Amino acid sequence: MKVLVLGGNSGFIGSHLSKSLVSSFESKFVSMRNLDWMGDDFSPNCIINLVGKAHDFTGLAKEEDFYYANFELAKKAFQIFLSSSATLFIHISSLAAIEEIEALNPLSEFATSNSVTPYGKSKRAAEEWLLAQTLPSGKKLIILRPPMVHGEGDKGNLNQLFKLVNKGIPYPLTKFKNKRSFLSIENFCFFIEQILFKKDNIETGIYHLADDETLSSNEIVKVIKEETGFNTPCLPLPKSLVRWISKVGDRTSLPLNTWRLKKLTSNLVVSNKKIKIALSIHRLPLTAKEGLRETIRSFQK
Template identity: 55%
Template sequence: MENKLLVFGASGFIGKNLSDFLSNDDHLETSSLRNLENLDKINSTNVIINLVGKAHDHKGEASERDFYYANYELVKNIYNVFVQSEASLFIHISSIAAIEESGSSNALTEEMVCNPVSWYGKSKQKAEQFLMDQQLPDGKKIIILRPTMVHGPGDKGNLTLLYKLIAKGLPYPLSKFDNRRSFLSIDNFNYLIKEIINKHTMVPSGIYHICDDQPIATSTIISIIGEVTGKNIFNFPLPKGLVKGLAKFGDFIPLPLNSKRLGKMTSDLVVSNTKIKNALQIEQLPVSAEEGLRRTIQSFSKS
């Protein structure tokens, strides 16, 4: 049976990839929340996917209110229409930042205490709490997903910075940092969304972490970039203290590296996806962490 899907926030990197993927098999419409009249489209759908949110503030111009409006207030608007509609499933895309942003070498599970520190993480966590506090009408379900960093064709995040650095033949200065992080390829993200839609009767309402099956060391990413670009990578291991000092300058002046970006590139952040795989009865995701990264980096070389 064809699903009738409505995706909010389909104009971004994740939204474009997901919409292209889902439209192959299902009837899909996309909508913006700039005009709330668009919400009447919800009455002709049975699954709503919310990707609306604010994550990046590269220019440092966003206020706390901007984050809470995009990541919390708009979620309440969508929820209120959802409960009045015939839609039975609401998939809300949150972020792993709702539970942890500073890093963790122990695999993060959904039961752990939330520790967001930024306006982004706190606003995402507040939206989660709002949704979890609601008494759902019979026949309706909310599934909240916390993805780790999602990457794929069209990605303009930290992987792009690493790629550009090495593709230009510049020495890699962060080899003193030895870390592992959980990522999520766009292929696995799309796969999980499709599986949830098709098997949602098996998945209880609640919060689920989604990520690739294996965490990846930054050194592995560097090796893959070197393999794809054909560059011999020259490591120039600057002392950690010096790198952190340079990154702090980037907090105040426009440099390629700042403290937030350095943390994402060099700290441990390992996440468990066991809960969602158990709910969907999946043993492993279709794309390995290394293969997903290779596909993303190959897409950079073609752009």
């Protein structure tokens, strides 16, 4: 099988996926910034769209930046799929397309959208556009919604929490009890491989990806301390005080604001039942805690 990956292999997910696919598939990673490759004789069976914009630690990105990367380029990628020999289009969306803050019950693929940021809204807009398109006979569309994906090279919220703990700053959120779904990059690549191997068994539609188990913020901090050996103290501040501090952070440069507090302490659980049934997956290569430990070890390199 030949696999064309749009988005290149220099990014976090692309770099891992390129290593994962090389042993079983003939793959080609290309950038949407340079379409010269379209004249090549590479005829893919599957196209994976990794193009998108997620993290903005500078605070300079505008709403139109997210919509261009996550919506307009998704449409362009789909047009490439239609004009190609590929029979399968895998679009990497995000759980943020339907929920970015909190879900008390495990989210299924049928959950109502509750996106609030340009990132989440642009991801949802792309999903809706793709699902509204007419697929030619013999072609399939798979939309994947992972929660936060972590692993070596990740620069997201988990990496920020790791840096906070490593600086010896007392962790003040121990009073908050939560459950959140994550996805290790190893398990992400495993899902992609299984879709490619069993593409005849999976139908067009949206599928949630996630590790089988959830993790709490307190568990994550504990693992970071175990893996690093740093005895960073915990500071069990009252919830009311922490919430007040986060509101101050909304108006100042404090590292904790109400948005970040919600991301660290709320429940956000994802059901991966649909895709596991479709692909006859009984267990993933890594448990949630094993994947977390692999990621923390990579941060120390």
